Amino acid sequence: AQSVAQPEDQVNVAEGNPLTVKCTYSVSGNPYLFWYVQYPNRGLQFLLKYITGDNLVKGSYGFEAEFNKSQTSFHLKKPSALVSDSALYFCAVRDGSGAGSYQLTFGKGTKLSVIP
């Protein structure tokens, strides 16, 4: 079975500082990894995904994520946080092996608060 862990319920960072939101995954085949952001009372917005190739993936709003196969991680990063980045962030995984690959499994979310 595939799973995603977001070990931090909340991350606080000062505006202008770099931010990291952590994600680790477990799948039996190749992982396809996604990050989404949810602003209050809004739907999920797609940020970026890793399918194959370069381990550093760049996405929307200046976010990037680094795929690390040996650590089974896909941490979300941004060099300089903005107050407007404050939101709930979800990591998600799909198994590329075909086992349960229709399903996108989400982590429980990490609330990011950027402090002015």
Next chain:
Amino acid sequence: DTAVSQTPKYLVTQMGNDKSIKCEQNLGHDTMYWYKQDSKKFLKIMFSYNNKELIINETVPNRFSPKSPDKAHLNLHINSLELGDSAVYFCASSQTFTSTDTQYFGPGTRLTVL
């Protein structure tokens, strides 16, 4: 030009009632999904349709019945509503059901059962 839209945005109803939530996508996608987000923000897939055919049906009470009249629409009908059905329901779509395809989400429908 909303990509994935849902109606209504809010739904407040009494236990035992029957209600429907509608979803439409104008992206030309083949695959659509329903997710449930509980009070702790946990997201779980409920159903998925590909070209109007059901391909995922998770462990969901049979009081929930999805219907896809065409590939641009996936509606969710809920019979005999219970308190535990209170949640935010998200519709999503993707080009196909291929693992690499990105899913795009609607704004959500907040269902409150009293």
